[in-house]
Amino acid sequence: MSLTLTPNIGDPDDFYAELIGGQRDLSDEEALRMNARLVLLLANHIGDRAILSEAIRLARSPGG
Amino acid sequence: MSNYVYPRFPYVCSAEQRSGTLRRHPVVVIGAGPIGLTAALDLAAHGQPVVVLDDNDTVSIGSRAVCYAKRPLEIWDRLGCAAPMVEKGVSWNIGKVFFRDQLSYQFDLLPEPDHRWPAMINLQQYYLEEILVDACSRNPLVDLRWKHRLVSLKQTDDCAVLAVETPDGIFTMEAQWVIACDGANSDTRRMVGAEFKGQFFQDRFLIADVRMKAEFPTERWFWFDPPFHPGQSVLLHRQSDNIWRIDFQLGWDANPDEEKTPERVIPRIRAMLGETTEFELEWVSIYQFACRRIDNFRHGRVLFAGDAAHQVSPFGARGANTGVQDIDNLAWKLALVLRGEAPESLIDSYHEERAYAADDNILNSTRATDFITPKTRVSRLFRDAVLDLAQHHAFARPLVNSGRLSTPTPYVASSLNTPDNASVPAAMTPGTNAADAPVTVAGKPGWFLNCLGSGFTVVTFDKSVTADQLSIDGIATRVVVVGRDIDDGKGLLGQRYGASPGTTYVFRPDHYVIARFPQFDEAGIADAVRRACGKPGTIQQELAA
Ligand SMILES: Cc1cc2nc3c(=O)[nH]c(=O)nc-3n(C[C@H](O)[C@H](O)[C@H](O)COP(=O)(O)OP(=O)(O)OC[C@H]3O[C@@H](n4cnc5c(N)ncnc54)[C@H](O)[C@@H]3O)c2cc1C
Numbered sequence: 163m164s165l166t167l168t169p170n171i172g173d174p175d176d177f178y179a180e181l182i183g184g185q186r187d188l189s190d191e192e193a194l195r196m197n198a199r200l201v202l203l204l205a206n207h208i209g210d211r212a213i214l215s216e217a218i219r220l221a222r223s224p225g226g
Numbered sequence: 227m228s229n230y231v232y233p234r235f236p237y238v239c240s241a242e243q244r245s246g247t248l249r250r251h252p253v254v255v256i257g258a259g260p261i262g263l264t265a266a267l268d269l270a271a272h273g274q275p276v277v278v279l280d281d282n283d284t285v286s287i288g289s290r291a292v293c294y295a296k297r298p299l300e301i302w303d304r305l306g307c308a309a310p311m312v313e314k315g316v317s318w319n320i321g322k323v324f325f326r327d328q329l330s331y332q333f334d335l336l337p338e339p340d341h342r343w344p345a346m347i348n349l350q351q352y353y354l355e356e357i358l359v360d361a362c363s364r365n366p367l368v369d370l371r372w373k374h375r376l377v378s379l380k381q382t383d384d385c386a387v388l389a390v391e392t393p394d395g396i397f398t399m400e401a402q403w404v405i406a407c408d409g410a411n412s413d414t415r416r417m418v419g420a421e422f423k424g425q426f427f428q429d430r431f432l433i434a435d436v437r438m439k440a441e442f443p444t445e446r447w448f449w450f451d452p453p454f455h456p457g458q459s460v461l462l463h464r465q466s467d468n469i470w471r472i473d474f475q476l477g478w479d480a481n482p483d484e485e486k487t488p489e490r491v492i493p494r495i496r497a498m499l500g501e502t503t504e505f506e507l508e509w510v511s512i513y514q515f516a517c518r519r520i521d522n523f524r525h526g527r528v529l530f531a532g533d534a535a536h537q538v539s540p541f542g543a544r545g546a547n548t549g550v551q552d553i554d555n556l557a558w559k560l561a562l563v564l565r566g567e568a569p570e571s572l573i574d575s576y577h578e579e580r581a582y583a584a585d586d587n588i589l590n591s592t593r594a595t596d597f598i599t600p601k602t603r604v605s606r607l608f609r610d611a612v613l614d615l616a617q618h619h620a621f622a623r624p625l626v627n628s629g630r631l632s633t634p635t636p637y638v639a640s641s642l643n644t645p646d647n648a649s650v651p652a653a654m655t656p657g658t659n660a661a662d663a664p665v666t667v668a669g670k671p672g673w674f675l676n677c678l679g680s681g682f683t684v685v686t687f688d689k690s691v692t693a694d695q696l697s698i699d700g701i702a703t704r705v706v707v708v709g710r711d712i713d714d715g716k717g718l719l720g721q722r723y724g725a726s727p728g729t730t731y732v733f734r735p736d737h738y739v740i741a742r743f744p745q746f747d748e749a750g751i752a753d754a755v756r757r758a759c760g761k762p763g764t765i766q767q768e769l770a771a
Pocket residue numbers: 256257258259260261262279280281282286289290291292293294351374375376377407408409410412413414433513531532533534540543544545546547548549
């Protein structure tokens with residue numbers, strides 16, 4: 163298995179709105195805290211170390 | 227301020243200094259800290275006379291090591307010292323981690339039952355050293371010399387020449403081998419021109435020993451960002467005699483001289499313990515921690531061990547714990563080489579195996595330090611996120627790192643191991659230290675590790691084996707037959723070693739597995755012992771012929 167890089171989220175606009183909406187009333191500091199928790203929650207859900215490494219690499223330089 | 231009375235060990239002018247005769251000793255150990263003292267006892271256990279030089283005349287001063295793990299206790303038991311340590315020390319299993327004013331989670335070291343020694347004990351370093359000094363002074367092979375400072379060292383082809391300063395002046399002695407256990411600021415390391423590189427952490431810690439009759443349970447408590455010391459971490463540990471160890475992280479800007487004063491220390495402790503708890507300061511120091519390692523554990527005839535070879539931050543209690551394992555690895559090799567039973571190249575495997583272990587320890591300590599003292603704003607956000615989540619969700623708890631329990635590093639890729647035979651189940655692969663188990667010896671309850679002795683040992687689950695000793699190139703290798711010499715009444719030995727009838731293990735003198743076979747394979751055993759002595763095996767010899 164490798165990191166999924168093709169569209170995989172059923173309702174993209176709705177997901178995006180929820181992500182942004184979830185932070186609307188937060189200060190920058192609170193939003194950063196929330197993001198850190200979100201990364202950890204999702205990372206644990208994925209679990210697979212190779213996929214996590216690939217995601218960290220791509221997040222750092224999106225072009226790969 | 228200390229209530230502990232430091233013993234003063236007598237300085238004695240040696241016969242060689244008095245008479246001005248140059249003597250060549252087989253082994254001279256520099257430094258009588260926990261590692262040098264252990265080195266002396268271990269060499270003596272292998273029948274080797276040893277001289278230990280220490281520039282001081284007492285035990286470790288102030289607040290240093292507290293926690294000792296199971297593997298060092300097993301080694302000290304082989305040297306006859308573990309029982310008094312455990313008796314004087316404090317055993318603990320529960321660790322609690324707090325974030326701000328909440329319990330984030332708690333762990334239980336949950337030692338597997340049916341092991342002789344606990345997972346961890348806490349004991350002041352000075353008591354540990356007293357026990358080791360006592361054992362050395364009762365051992366006729368150990369010549370422990372106080373107020374002997376190494377001032378210079380030169381190496382010739384076949385020995386090291388040491389200039390040693392005592393209250394009676396400077397004299398010269400020679401050593402076939404030197405074990406440098408003179409600590410993190412090792413003079414010996416400087417004398418051989420070795421590099422000692424790594425990372426200094428930009429942080430300071432106040433380490434206080436406090437005497438109090440406290441309500442705290444005997445547990446390890448670690449706080450991240452507590453209300454009584456905001457923004458920093460604090461650690462509380464119990465030692466013996468109602469002494470408690472408290473570590474306060476202070477940050478890099480703290481002024482070490484000011485922070486050491488009782489006027490600064492007492493309010494910090496009061497804020498933590500509350501107004502009503504009565505306490506007395508026993509000792510206070512300020513430390514900056516580092517993780518560093520020597521370039522090579524061997525420089526000619528000088529072998530480095532303990533803090534002289536590697537330094538770690540104390541989170542995870544790895545300093546002395548790993549140093550003792552250096553000695554466990556080195557002593558038998560040196561004894562074999564000195565007796566001419568193994569080639570000198572065997573000593574190179576000491577660097578191979580222990581540098582590998584040191585790197586593993588440094589990695590663990592660096593990771594713990596990075597978690598405890600995040601270097602950037604974002605790493606701090608992630609750290610706090612882990613702690614927040616850990617309070618509510620099990621998944622985040624393994625990410626919390628307030629120091630990981632020191633466990634032995636297996637020598638998985640060591641050149642002394644015999645490639646494994648896959649038909650024996652996985653757990654105890656070559657390079658792993660022997661697991662203990664309760665056994666019965668001559669009808670009495672005992673422990674497996676105590677049956678392994680100080681040489682090579684073959685343990686076989688083949689009851690038809692009649693040999694009780696093999697001679698492999700003159701090296702006596704004891705054969706222990708399960709069901710004949712020892713009984714595995716509870717079946718735990720067989721279980722821990724994945725044994726079926728015939729399974730045969732070969733252990734080195736430091737109780738690491740070097741080989742295992744589905745049957746009692748005499749040729750295979752002989753080959754494994756030769757290989758672990760640094761000799762080419764017969765198979766290789768045949769190929770070369
Ligand atoms: C705050 C703190 C907490 C710690 N907690 C733990 C813990 O919980 N568990 C753990 O395992 N470790 C811990 N450690 C680490 C532990 O204290 C060291 O790893 C240990 O003391 C190293 O032992 P050593 O024998 O190598 O060196 P040392 O203890 O430093 O001994 C070196 C000896 O060499 C002598 N010497 C020096 N130069 C010369 C010379 N030129 N000639 C002759 N003699 C000389 C010195 O007098 C000294 O006796 C902690 C350390 C600190 C600072």
